[in-house]
Amino acid sequence: MHERMRDSHSRSFIKAVSWRLLGTFDTFMITLLVTGSIKWAGSITSVESVTKVILFYLHERAWGKLRWQGPNFVWSRLAAFVSAKFTPASSLELASVSSHLPEEVAK
Numbered sequence: 001m002h003e004r005m006r007d008s009h010s011r012s013f014i015k016a017v018s019w020r021l022l023g024t025f026d027t028f029m030i031t032l033l034v035t036g037s038i039k040w041a042g043s044i045t046s047v048e049s050v051t052k053v054i055l056f057y058l059h060e061r062a063w064g065k066l067r068w069q070g071p072n073f074v075w076s077r078l079a080a081f082v083s084a085k086f087t088p089a090s091s092l093e094l095a096s097v098s099s100h101l102p103e104e105v106a107k
Contacts (some may be wrong), residue, residue: 031051
């Protein structure tokens, strides 16, 4: 049986910062190309880089808590939920709904 490997909090944080440095450079260059303004590129990049580090860290920690094997396998539960909530409606259900709509909408 495989043990679930977890990153430490510090490793997750360092990964978030290093990824964000690359993303910050990318954001700065794209914003500079789109706006032509170093001032706008710097402003947008500054705000975006701080929020993205926090979001990435939280995202990493949340993914670290998901089970990937066994009866509580996250994708099995997600697939069951999606199929139960988003299955195509039967033609009888659609006919029932459309019979209650105003005539111009039901067409």
